[in-house]
Amino acid sequence: MHEETERCIRAVQAKDDRFDGWFFTAVVTTRIYCRPSCPVVPPKVANMRFYPSAAAAQAAGFRACKRCRPDASPGSPQWNERADMVARAMRLIADGVVDREGVQGLATRLGYSVRQVERQVSAELGAGPLALARAQRAETARLLIETTAMPMGDITHAAGFSSIRTFNETVRAVFGLTPSELRSRARGGGRDKSPSVLALRLPFRRPLCPDNLFGHLAATAVPGVEEWRDGAYRRTLRLPHGHGVVSLRPEADHIACRLSLTDLRDLAAAISRCRWLLDLDADPVAVDEQLSTDPMLAQLVAAAPGRRVPRTTDPDEFAVRAVLGQQVSTAAARTHAARLVLAHGTPIEDREGELTHLFPAADDLAALDPETLAMPKSRRTTLLGLVAALVSGEVDLTVGGDWDRARVQLAALPGFGPWTVESVAMRALGDPDAFVGTDLGVKIAAETLGLPTQPSALRERADAWRPWRAYAVQHLWATGDHPINRIPAGEETA
Incomplete structure (x- = not known):
């Protein structure tokens, strides 16, 4: 979509949050990139540049906006709608395969050569698998910096960086702040140096109908593995480096997520699997528009817009x-x-x-x-x-x-x-x-x-x-x- 310039311009000028994650807007005068719904005054059209991914904007030398947090926007729905090689690669990258197995491991899983994977992913996303994984590591680091008081060295390891130097350089390049400055800007207190539970907000595209989504998960919950408690769906997670327990509660504009992990290196994978479970990267407007063309379904869709498909973490x-x-x-x-x-x-x-x-x-x-x-x-x-x-x-x-x-x-x-x-x-x-x-x-x-x-x-x-x-x-x-x-x-x- 980033190549449809007029459509992108209209979305930015309207601050349309339906397009968050579909593309990113970079401003050449400020060297900042944003999500389409950024609350700041839209830049002049002549200064706008559009990119298909946060990683592509970062690779072009732009840093993330501090207001709209484009790195934390919902993921592109394309990667969950398609089954071609690029979509499959994006799902694997989100699950942390590049960090754990490298680009060679990604290519092996996909059944292609490294060169084919890098070429096709770069052609569509504007950045290769390593850059996409780097952007994901930066987002994981930001979450830990802002929501915990963990030492920066521990965050470096948990976010998947190879060295404290790389960690510092990446955070500064992506967010325009050092890790310490990023932490000092974060609001709220009470952060624990050894967090047993991380409290996160999982964004989604509106509307979202929680009834069947959480109702299905609660009604079919396996005792000991899943439960409905205090208005939240809770379950255990089997993860690459250990296990976790997650609590997911529907709120008006996000999903409240409480996550306990035995190994913080699993944070990105756990978040990805929770988003997949709740189908949070879906484009409900596109789905509802298509289904509403059938008179037999139109009334059902109008009564409960934004239904998602309850999935699984495993x-x-x-x-x-x-x-x-x-x-x-x-x-x-x-x-x-x-x-x-x-x-x-x-x-x-x-x-x-x-x-x-x-x-x-x-x-x-x-x-x-x-x-x-x-x-x-x-x-x-x-x-x-x-x-x-x-x-x-x-x-x-x-x-x-x-x-x-x-x-x-x-x-x-x-x-x-x-x-x-x-x-x-x-x-x-x-x-x-x-x-x-x-x-x-x-x-x-x-x-x-x-x-x-x-x-x-x-x-x-x-x-x-x-x-x-x-x-x-x-x-x-x-x-x-x-x-x-x-x-x-x-x-x-x-």
Whole structure:
């Protein structure tokens, strides 16, 4: 979009926050870059330059605006809407793969050469993988500088910088302030030198309908791994360097996030996974506009604009839970999952609630005794087949994986029909066009609305909802009286 100059100018002049994260505006006279909605007086058009990423603006010599904090704007929705190589690369970079494995590791995961990855990413983002990862490290550093009293040396390590010198130089280049100056400007006190909990604000594009998003997560929560407590969804996180516990509470203009980590190097990955879980980088205006063109959905969209697709923080976990939930009620699926957690999950300590375990990883389930599973033999076979495929790499559900290939891999497993495959595609892979046409709730909603109920006919009718069929499913589900459609009683938010 940054190449559509007139459109960008109109967005900046209107201070339109819908375009935050889509592009960044740099001002040649001040050498500052901003998000489109920056509250300052818009610069002269002749002085504006537009960039596709914060990293590109930084590479061109511009520093982040201190008012609008462009580095903290919602991410571009493109990276969650697309499944091409650049989009997959961006999801992996956000998850910290470049910091952990380098550009070579990124390229290996994508199945391309380093040169191909660098060329394609740079062509679209205006910066290569290393520069994008550097921008992310700078944002992580800023969060720790401003929200904790940790020594700068500890922040250097936690944010992923190789040396204190690089840390200092990067912070100064990106924010125009030294780390100490950045900390002194931060408002508020009470920061702990050894923070057990980080309090963050996760931005999103408005509108956002929290009902089905948090209602779904609360209604399907696995005891010990997830819970709804004091108006917030809480869960344990399995992360690259350790584990964490997160609390997510919907507020009017952000998601309040309380994050406890055993290793602060996991901060960027944890934030990325929480944003992915809540679909916070979506473009709700684009989704709602498309779905509203169908008279059958227009009234539903108008009643609850900004519905998101509840996803997962761990794709393998969701795939296992999808199998456990085949042809059983929500309550039964939770019971099966809870038993699996108690028998094979990793115990953790939770000082603020009743979370007790990490959901078992595929490796933890590799030696699972099928006789211990209180479910039909056919479903045992399905579960064991999935676990074996995840462990061997035969099925790849990682954040940077190929959606179409993953569908083919899943469909080849015993017991994986269209409902399970599309459920995983929608909530684990994050495909915005996934469609569970055989789902009972969808069928009931279709009948209520006068839509076709036969899967093939309904899929044909749903072509009008592309590429947002996963969001259409949320609206269809919401026509039913089910706990997944509402925040638990007595816990409504503003």
